[in-house]
Amino acid sequence: MINIAQIGIGRWGKNLLRNHYQIGSLKLACDLDQNNIDTALQQYPDLKITKNVDDVLNNPDIDAVVIATPASTHFALGKKVLEAGKHVYIEKPIVLRQQDLQDLMNLAAAKNKILMEGHLLLYHGAVNRMRQAIQDGLIGEVQQVYCRRTGLGAIRFESNVLWDLGTHDISVVYYLLDEHPAVISAQAAQFYPQKTAEVVFTAIKFASGKIAHIHNSWLDPHKDRKAIAVGTQGMLIMDELAADGKVKFVKKRVAYDPAKKFEHERYAYIDEGAEVLDYSEVEPLREECLHFLQCCETGAIPRSGGANSLRVLKTLLAAQQSLERDGVPIKYPQ
Known part of the structure; x- marks a missing residue:
């Protein structure tokens, strides 16, 4: 099983959190908002949560990271995750600039890691x-x-x-x-x-x-x-x-x-x-989460991978x- 950490567990992130928790892939969550943390712990008392992104990036047991933060933070976080040698799923819009997306695609290819955008309807x-x-x-x-x-x-x-x-x-x-x-x-x-x-x-x-x-x-x-x-x-x-x-x-x-x-x-x-x-x-979200895990395990190209993201962003x-x-x-x- 691929071990997942999730950064951002608020508005939409709570739905991704629920799915990965129920699947059994979620090992660590990260959020700065104490209200989001308290809400998550009420539902999942055994969930490990940190406010420090470095706890995610430096954890050798984490294979892949789900990012569900504001769009303006996606590029910087996604780049750090890939540089740490982990697969990454980024909720839409994946980034706001074409060059940023190209940089993430190139980095994912160089690191041989999965880069996937959350496009729920494709699932x-x-x-x-x-x-x-x-x-x-x-x-x-x-x-x-x-x-x-x-x-x-x-x-x-x-x-x-x-x-x-x-x-x-x-x-x-x-x-x-x-x-x-x-x-x-x-x-x-x-x-x-x-x-x-x-x-x-x-x-x-x-x-x-x-x-x-x-x-x-x-x-x-x-x-x-x-x-x-x-x-x-x-x-x-x-x-x-x-x-x-x-x-x-x-x-x-x-x-x-x-x-x-x-x-x-x-x-x-x-x-x-x-x-x-x-x-x-x-x-659909369960299908999307399972698809991401499968791609991480097999190296298959995600349905909503970089090429799809590039066409949508352009x-x-x-x-x-x-x-x-x-x-x-x-x-x-x-």
Whole structure:
């Protein structure tokens, strides 16, 4: 078993802590906030906790480190962990600068260690069922993908809604299509004084002609967690919150017959109902934690490893550049 230490056990970190504790991999936790420490000890009285990061880095019994701290600290901590000769999992966003990510990737390769980013949805059964349906050709050639991740709050003060919520959707789009984008544009709106945009619309164009559109908002009446793929032979809807089946194959499509005399006769709109696509329900975070441990043990490339992180980060940076220039399209940097 890989021995894990975790740095940061607060907001999202407490969920990672729970999973690694239940798996039996967690040996040490580290946090500066006494409230976080007290809460953790109430739930896990036998948990070893320190306030000193060096206790993690210098512990020879620790094989890998989970980092769930504010994004601004990710690079420095991740670098120290890799330099100490340990595998590292960093919650999203992995870093905020492309060069920092490249440095971490190079260091991980030099040390022969795993570098993995927390992209929860890549381990969600519904997302994987949707991806399998696309790969099986169920909806024919994919034409477009669009995502909505919205709700009321919680407003962040360190980064805008694109970096908070949009990161999930960008990773899902690329996981479903497995293509590099060509052009990215984004529009944002900010209504409150915290200097982070609460609403962002992101558009991604691919060289193949496919398009993707992402709507992220902290100011929405509906909590929405959807991804929709439209293809030549049907459509897929993935709704994380649906109670009647999270993945649906919608048998709607456009049939075009160029042999028809009149243009309006050449188009037929076909609706043959819908069906739920079943899959095994497991906690995505548990799957993600187990995947990290397995990669550490076997040396396998993580599903959300450095290459995936680089594509997502380059997209985030291009979208940020676009929204700062009032929606000017930005070419994806090769």
